[in-house]
Amino acid sequence: MKNAILSKLVVLLTLVSIFGCKKDLDDITPPPRPGGDRTIDQEVLDSVYSKYKYSSYWESSIPVANPISSLTDKYTDADDLLGYLMGLTPKKNDYKYHPTYNGPLDRFSWIEDLGADSKASAMADLADGYGLYMAFDGNRGDSLFVYFVEGGSPGAAVGIKRGDKVLEMQGDKKMVYSNKTKVDEYIEGNTLSIKTENAQHVQKTYNLNYTSYDIQPFQLGKVFTENGKKAGYIGLSSFEELKSGVSDSKMKKGIDSTFAVFANQNVTKLIVDLRYNGGGYVSSAIHLLNKIINSSGNGKVMFKYDLNKNLKKERDQGETEFADEIFVKDNGNLEIQQVVFLVSDYTASASEIVISALKPYMDVKLVGYDASTYGKPVGFYREDILGKVGLWAASFKIINAANYTDYWDGIPADYPNVFDNFYKQFGDPSEDMTRKALNILIGPGSKASSRTATVRSSVNRTTRELNKIPRRNMIKD
Template sequence: MQQQLHKFAGKFTVAACCVALFFSCRKDKLSTDGNGNGGGGNGNGSTALSAEDSLKYLMYNIMQVSYADGGRNKSQGLPTYFWYNSVPAINPLDSKYSSADVLLSTMAQYAINPATKRPYDHYSFLDRTGSLTNKLLNGISAATTVAATSGDVGLDYGAAWDADNQKVRFFVLYADKNSPAGKVGVTRGYEIISINGNSKFDTTATFLNQAYNAILNSANVTLGFKRPDGSTFTSNLAAGTYNVNPVAFDSVLTMGTKKVGYFVLYTYSSVTNSSGDPTNTKTAIDEAFTKFKAAGINNLIVDLRYNGGGAVSTAEYLDNLIAPATAKGKVMYNYQYNDKLQAVATSIDLETVVNFSNSDPGGLTLENVFFVTSRNTASASELTLNNLRPYMTVQLVGDTTYGKPVGFIDFNISMYDSTHTKKYLADLYAINFATTNASGSGGYYTGIAPQALARDLINVPWGNIVYDENLNMINNYLKGNGYSITKTARTESLMPSLSAIKSATKMAGFNGMVDYRLSKQIQQALK
């Protein structure tokens, strides 16, 4: 009897809405007068700052003072942090802030959501590797760790507890078709049965951390796999750079009398690159929709259960493909900035409204669009489905989404050292704006609830209507039986979740939601 495993997942990395903007200290050495005020190393008692103190100083100024040149030039009086007015005056160079990360974490604690009594901001962070742009903008995987200097192996995995055999088991959640793992045929539902020759898995924190680092954070890993048919193979996977293919699976399914397009997107890499040319992402999405249109589908399932977001251009592209003709030229979504930025948004070329295309690129006539969601569905993924709700029937099946109606402007922070060499410090992702759809709906900080709850059974391959609870429920809904579950899908031997090993299943990597149009607009405004 086929066993099904319930993924116990938590979102440990935050997806985001972002705009890329590059920022650096224009002096050879950033200095301070001792009160946290920037100086120019003018010999009046100022002291050159360390790289970490420079990062703290510049980060604080971008968020709380102004976004250009440490607050000294054209943007004087324009703080960028969405909740800047909740943060008290802080000396960013105070010794109690041992790092810029500690300072950022402190600043994020002040704006409290009255509905939850907890801080709004559990999203902001510093990216110290600078690995996001190539993946998100150009659709090319990039190194994310010191060990894996040339990309990654291109898969993510989940864990479940086998109560019958009293052991933890690992299953592939998805694999990029163009990645090292994808090229040897690895896909969802494959079980990882050995890691570098070790087939004895346990639930100790030591083992789970070692397994996570070996699979996702190493330059090479040898993995043993078991396919759903029981056959096995072993492959040595070397982390590599590849053209991202966000479409992990696509198919035309038959549900009752209806033809249903189904595709899985695990990330939102951009549909256009830094030169404005189409990427592999656009090609993959176009191929799926060409297949759907040719098949004459009248319902669509977009599986975003592992999609933490990505480039805003891809969210908009999908919305234009899915939306009905009645949405042409109408509002897709709105940006909302803090009061000071909002007041001058037009003069500094900050976009405030995005409209649907005046054409009908998808050419589909859909009765319903279903989104398979989970606690890992975040940011640009949430934006995609929220944008469509004013114009068509949108149904969510799975679990409540992550909850991120706010986004980032990506500030690339650098300094110049004593040799006049530019030194990269970090990319700052601190919340800068919120989004709402054409009906003014947003603010989903606790997530967007589904119409039907379904479990994520991680050893079930993509597109399996019988055993994937999400697809099983949609199938029954389209047959006129409501969101019921077929008995066979419920009576299989199920593995209970085990919260003690939840940390073993955190999603790999970070995918922001980057709007490079705004980047260009803001940079032009600074010239």
């Protein structure tokens, strides 16, 4: 997970011990405090301001504080200071798909606690907890169901599946929305006793320990064949590292082996399931893009980076970190012509790069559980501050080859509000979102699987989430 920028920059959301600082900001180094040196806590705040002012995509919106302490001494908490700085960035007033948001464009930057007791869930490639994400379903008596189990998690290790009904937690059988407060406490506890029932009505009880685990985002790769026509399918819940030590990661192996099968079977139509993919490493998104792209895009611009004046100056002086990304076709004779992405409001950051980058070169359609993706065209690298905190300032914006950018409101779905049928597994041809994609690419299949996908009401949602999948962001490495 060591970034290309690691010698000069340090990168994003990942293991604390692996990161360093970006660079010395000699031009805005905090001055000594009159009458004595700054305390460590004051120096942290000074550096949060200095580094945000230097690196933020909206640098021009942040006024010069002279001396810096005239601003930072108003705050005792780094999060509060950063919140103030983010509040100075421009606002967008015409959100169509996220109309309840009316704040500054920078709602993405954050402070990471680098203390020994900090939560691993703030880091890429690593999560903490049970890896179980659940929702109350009003259509089924307000019962609690598992809609996603993260690969590599304790929940996945014992065999809990998407679609399992939760009957009990900690001996409590009241698994309904009115008891949400207690259920929240159960899934945050150090241990969890959970009883589930699967689609075959088999009941099991599991005893789990709350722990940190390596995320395994590769869900499934397969080829559908219906009426003599083929469509490939690949599902990824995030973009984690391409390497695990000196070896390829399980995610990379899954991607590579899947596309080898696609090439062997001459697949020309593809479903990419990113409905729960909140992003991750830019390099991993690029790897997937080079597997998908056909000859029409080979050697052409994949996407460009838009930067503030400071980072532009570095690039003009020869820094290659933010040079344009170019497609390098890496799929043999495979020539995919059509791609359907399965998306939701969880689809963000690096996963939106993949969608945007392919649009100028291929027939791309989006089947959405929501009306659009999340909307995060900006990315990050991490600045370590005195070993205390890491600053993740939104520092660069993505622009595709057709100059498509500023999708703050998300990338609109061509087919919105299609039901995410979490009673069925990923890659099931009868699952609603997958079925819709297959109908688009190859038409209705067999009689058993050719039903019309359910279009849910965007207003009367019958499911209410218990806990949300963390977004992985857009990590420059």
